[in-house]
Amino acid sequence: MELKTSRLDLTPLDPEEHADALHAAYGDPVVMSWWTRPATATEAETRQLLAADAAQPGAALWAIRRAGDPAAIGMAGLLGGTAIPGLSWILAESEWGHGFATEAASAIVEHAFGAAGHDRVEAWVESTNTRSIAVCRKIGLTERGRLAQRYEHRDRPHEMIVLGRARHPEPTSVLHLEPVLPVTDVAATTELLRAALAGRVSFSAGEPPEVAGMVFGPWSAGPSVQFVRKPRGECAPVVLTLDVVAGFDELYAAVTAAGTAGVEPPVREPWGRREFAFRLPEGHRIVVSTPG
Ligand SMILES: CC(C)(COP(=O)(O)OP(=O)(O)OC[C@H]1O[C@@H](n2cnc3c(N)ncnc32)[C@H](O)[C@@H]1OP(=O)(O)O)[C@@H](O)C(=O)NCCC(=O)NCCS
Known part of the structure; x- marks a missing residue:
């Protein structure tokens, strides 16, 4: 389903069609600094990665385009295969700093709580990924917990912040468990x-x-x-x-x-x-x- 915002068109991700343009993001080591895997080496690898993500059960991913422009500048959507729908976003570095990620993510949250009928969305963001944390906060996600993780391509573990938003605001009940x-x-x-x-x-x-x-x-x-x-x-x-x-x-x-x-x-x-x-x-x- 196409989604529209004031400055963007979101088109359901098609790895065949969008890998070419999205390689600018997925092939860039700076942009991929916080991703679960290193930057892709080739456009074919980007296509494979997009196809694998799109094939996860329940995944709903969109290519982000400036309104009226066919070229994809990034990807945003809901990851599949997670217990709670997980938000994901990435933009080519040349497109950072215009509010595009926030605009796309906001439309996706609206879709998640509307047409898709989800009660909750969350994002797992590395504690050093301040730009992504800022996107989360601007679209109403707040911190729910933290966990230690390690990616295969890294030699050290890192701290992940789990941020979430419920369709109907709810107080947090258990904050902490103390033995x-x-x-x-x-x-x-x-x-x-x-x-x-x-x-x-x-x-x-x-x-x-x-x-x-x-x-x-x-x-x-x-x-x-x-x-x-x-x-x-x-x-x-x-x-x-x-x-x-x-x-x-x-x-x-x-x-x-x-x-x-x-x-x-x-x-x-x-x-x-x-x-x-x-x-x-x-x-x-x-x-x-x-x-x-
Ligand atoms: C995370 C990411 C998508 C955020 O991109 P971004 O452009 O910083 O995010 P936004 O869309 O919210 O844009 C905010 C910036 O646009 C600016 N801006 C300009 N015009 C704007 C407008 N009309 N509306 C809103 N913000 C605007 C804001 O001031 C802000 O700039 P600043 O950070 O220099 O203060 C991008 O950094 C990225 O691709 N990172 C790598 C991939 C990644 O880590 N993904 C997440 C894994 S959890």
Whole structure:
């Protein structure tokens, strides 16, 4: 279905017809800096990539054209094969800075909530992709969560922001899930995790502490855990997994240097993660995990 905006015509993506013009975007390493794969080397490769994306079940992709001009300047649409319809957009670099991506994306969201009948759309954007984050915000998507990811062509994991918009505005219910671990010595535990994982005590009550909260990361809010004091014998061990995106090897070095018990060195797990683990004195197993 054709979509029109004041300055743009959006035509259903046809890899055969549009690969030629869209190679200016998909073949450009700068434009592809944040894509799930490197820039394509040839127009034929661009065509294959477009055909693969268009063939995903549920995909609805459009070539972006200036009104009345047959040449595609970019692509935008809803990715297929995702649980929640995922917005995607790309423009040749020469077309950045005119508001075209926002104009196209806005029409696509209207289509998603209108003719397509979706209740939600979301976009997964790398935290350094400020232009794309700006597009999301301008079309009403707000941050819903973050996750660590690693692309095959990169040697490091990166931080993805999941932004979303619901057709009918709704309050967010669960903001954060905070595990509460029983430990025999709250102060010793927070000191150990300060040294090992750079955790920060956010609150503490009692002398010696009966309960304390610990936040990971430098900001006022972040992943957190609570510790409550229990007598020995009342601390059934649990496993806590920390999803980290940067500094995995440095954390391993710090954990080892902090003299923690039961350190299990990093291994590459079959589910595609690198993980190491250590134990708190009560037997709780702390697993530090990163995309492998
Ligand atoms: C993401 C991307 C599509 C955004 O393109 P963009 O041109 O920056 O985005 P917009 O369409 O919102 O345009 C906004 C810019 O146009 C300017 N602008 C000019 N005329 C405008 C108008 N009439 N209306 C709105 N904005 C206008 C804005 O001031 C803004 O410029 P600035 O960023 O210099 O302040 C583009 O950077 C891109 O292709 N990136 C690579 C691919 C990619 O990462 N895709 C997303 C993966 S999640």
